[in-house]
Amino acid sequence: MAAVALPPAKPPSISSTTMTTTTTTTATAADGTTTTTLIASAAGGTTAITTTTTIKTTSAADGTTTITTTTITTTAPPTTSAVATTTVSSLGQDQLVEIFLRLPNLPALIRAALTCRSWLGAVRSSPSFRRLFRVLHRTPPIGLFLNIDGAATPSFVPLRRSDPEVTAALRRGDFFLTSLPVKAGTLTTWGVMDCRDGYILLWNKLDRPSVDKPSVAVVNPMTWAVDIIPLPGNVKAGKRRNFAFLGFHLLCSDEKPSSFGVVCVCGDKLRVRLAVFSSETWDWVVHPWVEIYGRKNLKFGSGTLVDGSVYWPFHGEGRMIRIDTATMDITSVDLPPQVTVEGCNFMAGETKDAQLCIVYASDDFALHVWTRGVDGDGIEIWMPQKTIGLSEIDRITMDLEGDLEVVQVRSGCVYLSTTCMTPVGTFRCWFFSLSLETMELELLVEGCFDGGACPYIMAWPPCLVGDDGSIGHEVEGSQ
Incomplete structure (x- = not known):
């Protein structure tokens, strides 16, 4: 120590x-x-x-x-x-948290808090300090999980290698996903569906519903914990033609880091249903089918979870549905008239202040941002915020032609990818992050992958969370 x-x-x-x-x-x-x-x-x-x-x-x-x-x-x-x-005992809690707020990042706070019982207790017993620390120290991704065609598991690309705290955390974790089970004599292809609060949600894309029981996996690479969760058998009950698993999302909380939930979104001909899994009860709750009406079906893998609600767009329609995972209320939300839903050119997300927003990539390599607000009559509308030119991407990709995809919008950061055909006939992908606050564009990784990537952000470990003020376990070197 x-x-x-x-x-x-x-x-x-x-x-x-x-x-x-x-x-x-x-x-x-x-x-x-x-x-x-x-x-x-x-x-x-x-x-x-x-x-x-x-x-x-x-x-x-x-x-x-x-x-x-x-x-x-x-x-x-x-x-x-x-x-x-x-001695440590002479420092009051107010003094300790003032010192801790000056630490550079979450890994440094973890190491400092685990020095002794009183320091750990100061962090565990103060939700207000934890909220303020998150605001002052927005945690950037420490790596990316990339979906590689034909690979059994996603590939992890570490970021910020120069940070010794991050490097130490990566060395201790299972970021190669070696703890995922592989069935002998069968093909397995685990694809990332979501990353949130330190957890990774994966789906075995080669599961055959007629032979295998489809399942998802929730992995915490920092703790090496793996949970294989079979999908509920009754989720297909009452289905019509064109049934499909549309996508999966993680439900997590910074203040309850040891538990999680999984949202499974299913659809058939103009209907949708949700199944919600809780790690606390280890059970699924399958909700009834709901008519969504319209001319088109929902787009596969295009949903976004924002503040407890799932937003899902339609094929070729200027609207999406909003599903409140707490009440299961489903409503229709019109998109801004400028948004043309094609491919992966737009995504719902959240600003740094946790406000619902839409980011749309137009054909001229510009990003258009709207936030959800209320007009003078109290009606919810999309309010235009900014338009961002991305000519810098053309320079980085050497003017190779390719579509710009909006992959994710989290905490005011937009993640983008573009895939281009090189002069020698191979595909190459570039993955970027863009801060909506500072307008800073950063190239995170480039290479030969299919553009599907999930940023991995370190979560608060359970040992730092405890509103009752208890320590929960002895700490080496405690006073």
């Missing part, structure tokens, strides 16, 4: 009967060191106390993290200084 130097209990204080003025300044150096200076002066300038606290986080090659806190207190006149260490 890494050695940790901590600040002294309390700096000298000016008597409460003396009028004082206090000035606090905070500065962060390029190496991540944070320095906070507090100056308290008595009336008339007869006494001044200056307290400077420096917090530095360093990561070693073996993955350990050292948090060093140094406090220097100066009183003038006369001037004295002291550098001291103290």
Whole structure:
């Protein structure tokens, strides 16, 4: 366990009967060191106390993290200084969470919190701190799961290799999905359907419904946990022609990281039904068929889960349906008139503020963004927000012709792909991310894959969540 130097209990204080003025300044150096200076002066300038606290986080090659806190207190006149260490118990919870908010990312917070019981308890007992940490430290993907034609399992491409905290987390996890079962003598092709809050949802695309019992798999590569979940046999009851499994989604919560749900969306001739699985009851609830009306069927694999509702577009129609997974209410939502549903050129999603939005890729390589709002009469409408030109993609792909696909829109980040035919007759795919807030476009990966990819974002581990304030287990090195 890494050695940790901590600040002294309390700096000298000016008597409460003396009028004082206090000035606090905070500065962060390029190496991540944070320095906070507090100056308290008595009336008339007869006494001044200056307290400077420096917090530095360093990561070693073996993955350990050292948090060093140094406090220097100066009183003038006369001037004295002291550098001291103290015990963990002298830090209050408010002080601890202020320090933790300055850590660079979730892996650093995990390592710091597991240093001792009091530090872990400060994180576990404060939902407000966890919410604020998520807002201040938006977790970028640590890798991508790519669907490769003919491969038994998706391929994982790590991102941000220069981050030692992320690298250490990847080394401990099962990101090659070696724990997935493979049936002897049968062909298996697990395809990624969803990634959310540290879980991956996969479907064996070669399951034959007439022979095999179709199933999905939920994998947590950080913990090596694998759950194979057979689909409910009665989900097809009462079906008409053109029955199909349209897609699957994960239901997860940051505050309940040890449990999950799976939403299975099925369709037949102009009807839809949902089956919802809960890991807490280990059972499916199959809901009745609902007429959706219209001229076309729903598009396979095109749904999006946003704030507990599934949004699913139709083939060639300017609308989609919204399915509330809590109430099972199904409503029709018209698309903006500019949106022409072709291929994978648009996707519903959420902004950084968790607001419902639509992102549409037009033929001229521009992205158009709408958010859901209310007009003066209280009617829900799509409100245009911005149009973003993507000529930079043409430069990266060397002006090769290809369609732009909107793959996913999560937390204000749009994930895009484009697949082009090269001069030698091979297909090549580029996968990008675009921040709707900063307009920064980033190439994440390029290569020979079918364009299907799911960003993997690290989730809060169960050991950091516990609203009752309990620790839940002993921590090595606890005080």
